[in-house]
Amino acid sequence: MANQLLYKIGVVGPNRVGKTSLITSILKDTQTLLSNTSLSIHPEGKPTKLRLDRHRKELEGSLYAKEFNPGGLKGTEEPFKFELMIDPGMPEMGIRLGLLDYPGGWIDDERRPEGREKDWNECLSWINESSVLLVPIDSAVLMEADQSRYQRAVPWILTTTEVEDIARMWAKERKQRNREPALLILCPLKCESYFTDNGGQRDESKELFDKVSKAYSGLLKSVRDEASHCKIIYAPVDTIGCVEILSAKWKEEINLPGGFEFSANYLVRNPGKQNVLGADAVLIALCKHLVEAKQGVAVEIAREHQSKAVTAKERAKRDEGFFTNIWLWLNGERDLRNKIAVMLDKKSRDDLKRVLDMDEVINQLSKKVYGSRVHEL
Amino acid sequence: MAFYLQTRGRTNDYAFLGDMPSDHWWTKYREFTAFEDPTILVHSDGPTWKVCLSGIPSSRKDRVGTTIRYTLVLEGSQSEERSCSAAYESVATWLSDVANAGSQNTLQRELDSEFPEEFVEQTIIRHDSKPFGGDIANKIEKALLGLLKRPNAIEKEPSISPNNEEAGHLSWVGALEKPRPRKIFLKRVQGLLNGQVGRALIMNLVESVDEARTIVYQGLPAVVLIEDSAKELGPNILPFIEKKKIQKQTIY
Numbered sequence: 001m002a003n004q005l006l007y008k009i010g011v012v013g014p015n016r017v018g019k020t021s022l023i024t025s026i027l028k029d030t031q032t033l034l035s036n037t038s039l040s041i042h043p044e045g046k047p048t049k050l051r052l053d054r055h056r057k058e059l060e061g062s063l064y065a066k067e068f069n070p071g072g073l074k075g076t077e078e079p080f081k082f083e084l085m086i087d088p089g090m091p092e093m094g095i096r097l098g099l100l101d102y103p104g105g106w107i108d109d110e111r112r113p114e115g116r117e118k119d120w121n122e123c124l125s126w127i128n129e130s131s132v133l134l135v136p137i138d139s140a141v142l143m144e145a146d147q148s149r150y151q152r153a154v155p156w157i158l159t160t161t162e163v164e165d166i167a168r169m170w171a172k173e174r175k176q177r178n179r180e181p182a183l184l185i186l187c188p189l190k191c192e193s194y195f196t197d198n199g200g201q202r203d204e205s206k207e208l209f210d211k212v213s214k215a216y217s218g219l220l221k222s223v224r225d226e227a228s229h230c231k232i233i234y235a236p237v238d239t240i241g242c243v244e245i246l247s248a249k250w251k252e253e254i255n256l257p258g259g260f261e262f263s264a265n266y267l268v269r270n271p272g273k274q275n276v277l278g279a280d281a282v283l284i285a286l287c288k289h290l291v292e293a294k295q296g297v298a299v300e301i302a303r304e305h306q307s308k309a310v311t312a313k314e315r316a317k318r319d320e321g322f323f324t325n326i327w328l329w330l331n332g333e334r335d336l337r338n339k340i341a342v343m344l345d346k347k348s349r350d351d352l353k354r355v356l357d358m359d360e361v362i363n364q365l366s367k368k369v370y371g372s373r374v375h376e377l
Numbered sequence: 378m379a380f381y382l383q384t385r386g387r388t389n390d391y392a393f394l395g396d397m398p399s400d401h402w403w404t405k406y407r408e409f410t411a412f413e414d415p416t417i418l419v420h421s422d423g424p425t426w427k428v429c430l431s432g433i434p435s436s437r438k439d440r441v442g443t444t445i446r447y448t449l450v451l452e453g454s455q456s457e458e459r460s461c462s463a464a465y466e467s468v469a470t471w472l473s474d475v476a477n478a479g480s481q482n483t484l485q486r487e488l489d490s491e492f493p494e495e496f497v498e499q500t501i502i503r504h505d506s507k508p509f510g511g512d513i514a515n516k517i518e519k520a521l522l523g524l525l526k527r528p529n530a531i532e533k534e535p536s537i538s539p540n541n542e543e544a545g546h547l548s549w550v551g552a553l554e555k556p557r558p559r560k561i562f563l564k565r566v567q568g569l570l571n572g573q574v575g576r577a578l579i580m581n582l583v584e585s586v587d588e589a590r591t592i593v594y595q596g597l598p599a600v601v602l603i604e605d606s607a608k609e610l611g612p613n614i615l616p617f618i619e620k621k622k623i624q625k626q627t628i629y
Contacts, residue, residue, distance in 0.1 A: 015390045016439065016440065016441050016443070046582065046584075046588075047408050047409075047411075047582050050411075050582050050584075051411055051582075054411070074413040074414075074443060075385075075390075075391075075413070075439065075443055076413070077383075077391045077412045077413050077431070077446070077448070078404055078407050078412050079407070080407060103390045103391055104390065105385075105389060105390020105391070105392075106390065111389055111390060111392075113390075113391070113392035113393060113397070114392075114397060115393070115397045115398075115399075115401070116401075119401075119404075253387075253388075255498065255502060256388055261387060261388060261440050262440070263440055263441060263442065
């Protein structure tokens with residue numbers, strides 16, 4: 001049996017916020033983070049690879065033409081599960097990160113197309129089974145709303161109420177599975193214009209943090225109330241890196257619930273090359289999360305030795321989801337170690353080294369300190 | 378006969394205008410095609426057929442400036458001559474538009490003329506859209522029948538016609554870039570709309586003969602056009618040997 005851990009990650013955000021761009025950025029920034037380690041990360045399976053390749057080409061084409069327009073990136077019409085593999089270079093070993101992308105408009109009950117309830121329920125099941133929830137946020141909408149009438153439109157554009165409802169549902173599930181670690185990551189996107197650490201001129205990072213905290217205060221309270229053990233990370237990401245807002249446009253639209261439609265014009269900074277920043281925090285947070293989960297399982301295994309009445313295995317089997325996955329993964333890894341430890345050939349020794357290296361890299365990453373952009377809430 | 382159209386508004390996400398198909402059968406192909414990009418799926422069980430064309434651009438843009446697309450879903454039976462004509466024209470035109478890489482946009486123009494921005498915006502925000510259903514099906518049909526009046530590049534290529542042997546293979550793969558496989562593909566589409574059992578597929582995440590073969594063996598006989606970036610295929614089709622027993626995991 002393949003000894004791969006499937007790490008389900010839920011993503012919840014409105015349509016056109018940049019969910020696919022965030023996934024692409026996580027891949028790109030993590031590749032940098034893992035350089036000079038024995039691990040690599042790559043898209044798992046051809047559909048994921050082709051979709052990410054297309055997304056990258058659309059973006060590069062846009063930047064090459066020096067006329068970045070977020071609209072150059074296609075939106076999502078059908079749910080799709082992206083899989084990224086953290087690969088120790090050994091068959092059947094590794095960690096698969098599964099991120100479910102779907103049309104963002106579906107999170108709004110009133111706007112979700114009829115007939116897609118079944119698909120949406122499958123998305124919700126995925127989110128519920130995920131011990132990690134990513135919330136991408138359109139920074140530009142928050143930061144460029146410089147009049148009260150625009151600010152009133154912000155919750156409608158960002159669908160903060162709907163995002164909060166889903167986060168609350170997710171947190172309730174985490175409460176039920178309170179022995180599993182839980183992680184919520186607020187990811188403001190399109191942050192290039194508000195930080196000075198990636199080529200920008202203005203430092204409005206504090207203002208961005210304050211605005212995110214205010215706009216998502218309901219969500220934060222809900223998650224804290226429902227799942228007090230949940231860790232919450234604020235991790236702003238530059239998905240493009242070399243762009244900056246030139247002007248923001250608020251167009252009055254009486255048919256829209258918020259009354260306004262937001263768009264922005266961007267300047268491409270020289271040399272016009274994508275320079276993702278901040279997405280590595282997601283992997284670091286995942287490694288911290290994973291190490292915490294492994295420690296939790298280790299405690300369970302220790303208890304198993306102390307008490308024969310209820311074994312850790314039975315306990316784990318009663319829980320479906322992340323905890324069971326970790327338990328099985330660790331046991332698979334342990335069995336593999338035992339198996340190859342008695343073999344003396346070079347290949348077995350190399351395999352054992354890779355398993356140990358993967359553990360070591362994850363441990364090292366989990367000890368990394370977040371960059372200055374990141375806040376633990 | 379039932380015609381459905383999915384698109385989006387400036388802010389409202391993708392949804393069918395008016396009525397929607399009871400079964401989203403095309404989503405079974407989501408591992409093989411990105412519906413945001415050009416896709417052609419034609420299925421026939423003999424008496425009835427269904428068609429899905431996706432990735433059709435419109436002239437409209439969403440709130441962040443992305444080109445809004447259409448997905449067209451058509452369902453009918455071989456006995457409905459008018460709907461068979463409309464379905465054939467839509468497939469042939471979309472194939473021609475795709476093969477000519479955006480230089481024609483014939484299908485886009487017909488759909489845009491029937492579905493201008495104002496109409497789409499008003500329709501897509503209505504959740505009690507049932508009263509619009511009939512109108513929309515009629516408008517789709519009108520747009521597709523309008524294609525009959527337009528020249529079709531593939532149909533007009535004079536020297537290409539499939540020979541009997543080529544047309545007789547139940548399952549094969551061919552290069553989307555080559556005129557002959559496209560012609561034979563359309564011949565099969567015509568057959569499917571007229572009662573032949575099988576599938577005709579263009580899926581944009583399928584790029585190799587092996588991948589095409591896997592899909593062909595997962596269901597009814599199928600003809601598949603792929604972008605032949607690996608240059609595995611020549612100007613002719615590559616037949617697949619028929620399997621006597623269809624594998625358990627069937628798509629259709």
